[in-house]
Structure formats: structure tokens, C-alpha cells
Amino acid sequence: MKLARVEVKRAESLKRHTIAIAEAFIQALKPLRITIEYPRERRKYPDTFRGFIVFNPERCISCFRCAQICPANAIQMSVYKRAYPGIDYSKCIFCHFCVDSCPTGALSSSKVHDVAFKNMDEMFVKANQMTSLPKLHREDEVTVEYEIEKGVLKLKKEKIREDLSLPAILPAVKAKKVVCVDPESCIGCKLCVQVCPHEAREALVFEKDENKIKIVIDKCFGCGLCVRVCPMNVLRLEVVK
Amino acid sequence: MDVIGIDIFGIVSFLFNIFKSNMLNIPLLKPLIDFLMGIPILNLIVALVLWRPFFGVVILPGLTGLMLYLLWIVYFERKLAARVQWRVGPIEVARPLRGAIQALADGIRYFFQEVIVHREAHTPYFVQLPILSFIPILLPLAFIPAGAVVGIRTPYALPLTVAFISLIPIFVIAIGWASNSRFAFIGSMREAFMYFAYEIPFVLAAISMVYVYGSGDLYVAVEKQTIPGILLNPLAFIVYLIVMLMATSRLPFEIPEADQEIAFGPFVEYSGILFGLVMVLAYEKLYLMSLLFVILFLGGWSGVEIPLLGDLVAPLVLFIKAVVVISILVIVRAVYARYRLDQAIRFGWSNLFGLSVASLIFGIMVGWLM
Numbered sequence: 064m065k066l067a068r069v070e071v072k073r074a075e076s077l078k079r080h081t082i083a084i085a086e087a088f089i090q091a092l093k094p095l096r097i098t099i100e101y102p103r104e105r106r107k108y109p110d111t112f113r114g115f116i117v118f119n120p121e122r123c124i125s126c127f128r129c130a131q132i133c134p135a136n137a138i139q140m141s142v143y144k145r146a147y148p149g150i151d152y153s154k155c156i157f158c159h160f161c162v163d164s165c166p167t168g169a170l171s172s173s174k175v176h177d178v179a180f181k182n183m184d185e186m187f188v189k190a191n192q193m194t195s196l197p198k199l200h201r202e203d204e205v206t207v208e209y210e211i212e213k214g215v216l217k218l219k220k221e222k223i224r225e226d227l228s229l230p231a232i233l234p235a236v237k238a239k240k241v242v243c244v245d246p247e248s249c250i251g252c253k254l255c256v257q258v259c260p261h262e263a264r265e266a267l268v269f270e271k272d273e274n275k276i277k278i279v280i281d282k283c284f285g286c287g288l289c290v291r292v293c294p295m296n297v298l299r300l301e302v303v304k
Numbered sequence: 305m306d307v308i309g310i311d312i313f314g315i316v317s318f319l320f321n322i323f324k325s326n327m328l329n330i331p332l333l334k335p336l337i338d339f340l341m342g343i344p345i346l347n348l349i350v351a352l353v354l355w356r357p358f359f360g361v362v363i364l365p366g367l368t369g370l371m372l373y374l375l376w377i378v379y380f381e382r383k384l385a386a387r388v389q390w391r392v393g394p395i396e397v398a399r400p401l402r403g404a405i406q407a408l409a410d411g412i413r414y415f416f417q418e419v420i421v422h423r424e425a426h427t428p429y430f431v432q433l434p435i436l437s438f439i440p441i442l443l444p445l446a447f448i449p450a451g452a453v454v455g456i457r458t459p460y461a462l463p464l465t466v467a468f469i470s471l472i473p474i475f476v477i478a479i480g481w482a483s484n485s486r487f488a489f490i491g492s493m494r495e496a497f498m499y500f501a502y503e504i505p506f507v508l509a510a511i512s513m514v515y516v517y518g519s520g521d522l523y524v525a526v527e528k529q530t531i532p533g534i535l536l537n538p539l540a541f542i543v544y545l546i547v548m549l550m551a552t553s554r555l556p557f558e559i560p561e562a563d564q565e566i567a568f569g570p571f572v573e574y575s576g577i578l579f580g581l582v583m584v585l586a587y588e589k590l591y592l593m594s595l596l597f598v599i600l601f602l603g604g605w606s607g608v609e610i611p612l613l614g615d616l617v618a619p620l621v622l623f624i625k626a627v628v629v630i631s632i633l634v635i636v637r638a639v640y641a642r643y644r645l646d647q648a649i650r651f652g653w654s655n656l657f658g659l660s661v662a663s664l665i666f667g668i669m670v671g672w673l674m
Binding site for chain 2: 083084086087088090091094095098100
């Protein structure tokens with residue numbers, strides 16, 4: 064098969080050259096440029112864009128749900144006062160399933176989207192490093208916002224430095240505590256005591272010479288780990304009245 | 305002052321009298337110059353700088369103007385292309401000036417960079433040719449006049465300038481040959497092909513203007529332009545404009561250099577200050593061609609009169625006109641893709657050659673009418 068040459072008439076060709084050069088002059092005088100001079104100008108993203116995850120230890124009930132739901136296995140729980148999550152940003156895919164799954168709103172998003180680390184070890188961010196935003200060397204002086212009016216994209220520049228923290232969104236989940244619905248059936252295996260994330264394991268107590276469970280309600284966070292492991296299914300989470 | 309039988313004082317005073325007899329007349333600086341002329345050794349320097357041939361070749365529109373223009377155009381071309389293509393361009397060197405001294409910073413960097421001469425190169429030619437290539441750049445500057453300022457006044461200024469400009473590609477091809485590398489070889493072959501495609505239209509366009517003005521003297525050309533040359537011979541104007549792009553590797557015809565294909569073609573092996581010298585070769589050629597362009601088509605240095613500056617007006621006007629022409633011309637870099645070699649040569653030998661022959665006939669007719 065012979066390839067045919069594309070024939071363009073001379074007048075048409077000249078017209079196209081003229082249009083191209085005219086467009087260049089228009090753009091040179093008033094460019095429709097949307098490039099941002101990144102470190103000095105920062106684009107304002109919607110609040111729902113997922114960024115660095117901030118952790119509030121006071122709200123955390125150590126339920127392990129963030130670690131279990133993480134599809135990239137990036138969250139590792141480590142024990143301080145209780146078991147708290149730490150995030151490995153070399154694995155994290157910023158799906159924010161952990162933030163969504165948190166029943167108390169202890170994990171929340173922030174506007175720090177450019178997370179950078181100096182080495183691999185630093186990429187594992189422990190719970191105590193997540194309690195506030197990471198230390199940033201901020202060069203931005205201008206905040207740029209994209210505005211679309213009638214299909215035309217325009218830049219709106221303001222000489223302000225944007226606050227990168229976001230308020231935590233508290234889920235509408237009521238606080239729950241563990242109760243033993245059928246103490247008679249307890250076989251005294253003490254599995255519930257072993258999984259209790261509370262360091263002193265004070266929430267679930269077995270008194271001496273008695274293989275029956277006794278729950279100390281004040282110490283329970285309602286994480287529900289014991290409910291899951293109980294072989295006799297006698298533990299339940301119930302809403303606190 | 306009689307050392308080894310030579311009268312140094314006599315020679316100096318002889319030179320001083322030569323310089324003094326042909327100095328620039330600038331009414332604005334007259335008191336300052338008069339004061340400086342009273343100081344012994346300094347007056348010799350002032351007289352030399354203001355000596356018309358020296359001023360024309362070395363200051364404006366000569367070497368100093370060329371350097372200033374290089375600092376401007378290297379930055380401006382990148383910045384303009386970036387602006388049209390919705391980028392930002394060089395910005396980090398001197399941020400308050402939006403990167404305006406980028407070219408100067410690059411030049412200084414070239415000075416301190418090691419010049420690598422690879423094993424396969426023909427070393428003497430490889431090192432000498434970038435420096436020798438200044439000869440055809442600087443020689444035409446002696447013949448390009450700017451009002452009262454001119455290096456060598458001759459009625460053959462136009463043919464001489466065109467001849468020297470046509471010498472530059474020889475040096476580019478020689479540089480490619482001395483580099484002795486496959487990319488450089490392809491680059492110099494492309495340069496040679498392109499050379500024949502654009503040189504004949506260029507010479508024909510220049511000769512057609514000789515016919516229009518009836519002389520190769522650039523003074524006559526400027527004097528006769530009561531109507532600018534653009535209107536006298538628009539065909540030659542178009543041919544010259546396209547040839548300026550082709551001859552200096554501007555983008556639609558950036559075939560010999562072709563960054564993305566053969567990595568700067570003939571100059572691929574150069575580094576350090578030698579690269580700095582060969583990189584600006586095309587820009588220098590563009591400067592020469594646009595000086596000639598302004599004189600032939602845009603009325604040269606005429607049109608502006610400032611009595612206070614006296615003789616300085618003509619070189620300034622010529623320089624500014626040339627820089628403005630180039631600054632407008634470099635915008636094509638932003639919009640065009642590169643032609644293939646065969647496309648460019650076909651264009652050069654068919655359309656451009658035909659147009660240049662037509663411009664020659666048109667020029668002869670206009671010259672006959674005038």
C-alpha cells in the first residue's frame with residue numbers, strides 16, 4: 064500500500080501559519096497561563112483532598128480498626144499508654160480508610176499534601192509524631208485558587224498564607240462499653256484480658272479463685288476487641304446510657 | 305623619551321592626533337569629554353573610545369552591543385517561549401528581576417567549567433575553531449555603518465557583509481568535522497544541506513535590494529529609503545525574514561542543531577567556555593543579519609533625531625531597531641515544530657528560491673522605475 068501525501072492548499076497553509084503566529088502573539092501579550100510558581104505560591108485545594116494524617120490520642124480507644132482496614136498494611140500499632148497507630152508513609156496510599164473507619168474521630172486529615180522525608184526510617188511516623196502537623200519550611204506567600212467561570216479557568220491569587228490544619232470530623236457514633244450478657248456461660252479462658260489494649264488490663268478483671276469475669280466499666284474504652292475473641296459469645300458492646 | 309631609538313612620545317601623539325581628528329560629537333557629554341581630554345593618559349583612552357571607527361566596531365553597534373544583545377536575547381527567547389507555552393521560564397537567578405541575569409550566570413558558569421576534549425577529537429581544530437569562528441562574526445561589524453559611526457566606509461559594504469555572513473556555516477561544518485563524533489557528523493551534514501537551501505535565496509534577496517537602491521553602499525540604501533524597504537520590495541522582505549530563521553537555526557528550521565534528535569548537532573562534544581562560544585554563534589549571526597535587515601528594509605538609523613546626543617543617536621537607533629526585530633522574530637520558537645530535513649530543503653529550493661527570483665525581478669523593476 065502506498066501512503067498518500069497529505070496535500071494542503073497553499074492558501075490554507077498560509078492561513079494556518081497566520082493563525083498560529085497570531086495566537087503566539089496573543090499568548091505573549093496576555094497568556095492564559097495556569098502554572099503556579101510552586102514553592103512560593105500554593106494552590107488552595109478543597110478540604111476533602113486527602114493529606115497528612117493527624118492523630119488525637121485523647122480520642123483514640125485503641126480499637127485497631129485503622130490497622131485492620133489499611134489495604135496497604137501501612138499502619139502498625141505500638142504501645143504507649145495504650146496501643147496507638149503509627150503510619151508508614153512508604154506504604155501509605157492515602158486512601159484514608161483509617162480516617163473513615165475511626166469510630167471516635169481520633170484520626171483526621173490535613174492540608175499537608177506534599178509530605179517529604181529525608182530517609183526511609185523517617186517515613187515511619189509514630190503516634191507521638193502525628194499529634195500535630197509536621198514541621199514545614201514554608202516558602203509560600205501567595206495562595207492561588209482556581210476558579211471556573213463559564214468554562215474559562217481563571218486564577219485568583221491572594222497574598223495570604225493558608226492555614227493547613229483541618230478540624231477533625233467527629234462521626235455520629237455513640238460511645239459504647241462492653242457488658243457480659245451471660246456471666247454463667249463464661250469459661251474463664253481469659254482471652255479477653257489478653258487482647259485488652261489497656262496497658263494495665265484493668266477493664267476486665269477475674270477475681271481470685273473465681274473463673275468468672277468482672278468488668279470495670281470506668282476503665283473500658285469500648286474498643287470491642289474482647290467481644291471479637293470471646294469463644295462463648297457472652298460479651299456485647301452496648302451504648303452507654 | 306627616546307628608548308631604543310624609537311620616539312614613543314612621537315608615536316603616541318601621532319596616534320592621539322589621528323583619534324582626535326575623527327571623534328564622536330556628543331553635545332550632552334561635551335563638558336565631561338573636554339575635562340577628560342585635559343588629563344594626560346586618560347585623554348588617549350577617551351580619544352580612542354570615541355574615535356569613530358573604534359566606536360563602531362568595538363562599542364556600538366559592534367562588540368559591546370553584541371554582548372549586551374546576547375545577554376538580553378538568550379534570556380528573552382527562553383522567557384517568551386515559556387510565556388506563550390504557559391510555562392514560567394528561567395526565574396531563580398535574581399528572583400526580584402524574574403531571572404533577568406540568567407544568561408550572565410550561564411556565561412560565568414561556562415568560564416569555570418572544565419573544557420573536555422575527548423580522545424577522538426582533532427584537538428587543534430576542535431579547540432581553535434570556536435575561537436576562529438569569531439572572525440566572520442566581527443569582520444562584518446567593521447563594514448556595517450551607523451550614521452557617522454563606521455569602521456571602514458566602502459561602497460561594497462553590502463556584498464562584503466553578505467560574504468562574511470555566508471562564511472559562518474563553513475566554520476560550523478568544520479567544528480562538526482573536528483568533533484569527530486556521529487552526532488556532530490550528522491549535524492554538520494544537515495548544516496551543509498541547509499546552507500545551500502537558504503544561502504542562494506539570501507544572496508538573491510540582498511542583491512535585489514542592491515538593484516532597488518542602485519548601489520551596494522549601505523549609506524545610499526538608508527538615504528534612498530524615504531519609503532521603507534519593506535514597501536519597495538515586499539517579496540525580498542519575506543524571503544529575508546524566512547532566511548533569517550533558516551540561517552540561524554530558529555525553530556521551524558532548527559534542523560542542524562535539533563536538541564531532541566542529535567543533541568545540538570555539530571556542537572555536541574563541546575563543554576565549558578568553548579560551548580559558550582559555539583552556542584552563541586547562531587545568535588551572533590542573527591544579530592548581524594538583523595542589522596543588515598534593519599538597514600535594508602526598515603530605514604536603518606534614520607527617522608529619529610535627538611540633537612543632544614549628536615552622533616550617538618544613529619548607532620543607538622540601529623541597535624535598538626535590530627534588537628526589537630529579533631525580539632519579535634524569536635516568537636516563532638514558541639509555536640512551531642521542527643521540519644524534517646527533506647521538507648526544509650524542498651521548501652528552500654522550491655518556494656523560497658522561486659520567491660527570491662521573483663523578488664530579484666521585482667527589485668530590478670523597482671530600481672528601474674526609481
